[in-house]
Amino acid sequence: MMRKQENRMKEVVQNMPISTEEMAVAAAGIQEELEAYIDPVKKEYLPRFFKTGKGQYGEGDKFLGVVVPNTRLVAKRHKDAPFGVMAALLRSEWHECRLCALLMLVERFRKSDEKSRKDIYDFYLSQTARINNWDLVDLSAPGIVGEYLKDKPREDLYRLAGSPLLWEQRIAVVSTYTLIKNNDFIDILRLSEGFVAQDACTSVHAPEVPRNAPPLHDLMQKAVGWMLRELGKRDKDLLVQFLEKYCTVMPRTMLRYAIEKFPDEERKGFMKR
Known part of the structure; x- marks a missing residue:
């Protein structure tokens, strides 16, 4: 019974009306959490590794310099955020913000019922234009x-x-x-x-x-x-x-x-x- 109540509460929170401004503020807060894990060496290395130069497959992408395990830590803390917040993260110029949103979805999917999984699946397919590097896809x-x-x-x-x-x-x-x-x-x-x-x-x-x-x-x-x-x-x-x-x-x-x-x-x- 307690588990059902917890799941219902999460569903209510996820479906609560939230303004565009509130979504942006929430996404900015998640970005700040990611920024706490910035590694200057990775910040310099990752743009080269993911081919962000002119004419390359990742042209123009920008990196904070956060490694995947730390991005995953932040994602797990926010897996129950509304889709609007995830959409705001997916619109970010920062690669790690987009990855964080996707890892939030993966984490939520793993623990969701069939109806919620369908919603996550549909949302994911609606966002493919922002899933725009091989690691974002593969993870x-x-x-x-x-x-x-x-x-x-x-x-x-x-x-x-x-x-x-x-x-x-x-x-x-x-x-x-x-x-x-x-x-x-x-x-x-x-x-x-x-x-x-x-x-x-x-x-x-x-x-x-x-x-x-x-x-x-x-x-x-x-x-x-x-x-x-x-x-x-x-x-x-x-x-x-x-x-x-x-x-x-x-x-x-x-x-x-x-x-x-x-x-x-x-x-x-x-x-x-």
């Missing part, structure tokens, strides 16, 4: 999109995969990590086929990937290869079947990531094809 998509879709239709994965936006494509692929861990391999195989087709312009084609799509971004090659590698940890024979069919047209980076755990001779054999 949130499996725990929200992947978890939510474990027992549901997967149309959203294919919609995201067909997006022209790099980060929506990555959300689609990395979300399958949760499915793979549950021995559900259908979607990563289908998505991988589509992305191979996108890059190779072969007759291999999945309808969710446009035929006139540009060559596959390096970060997507790595993401697909990574998920295929995770599949291979659980069913190597299935991965080998996929590679035997597509290794000659797969992007080399994707293939290299997929076979990273293979014995040396087997790995070299695939790379020579």
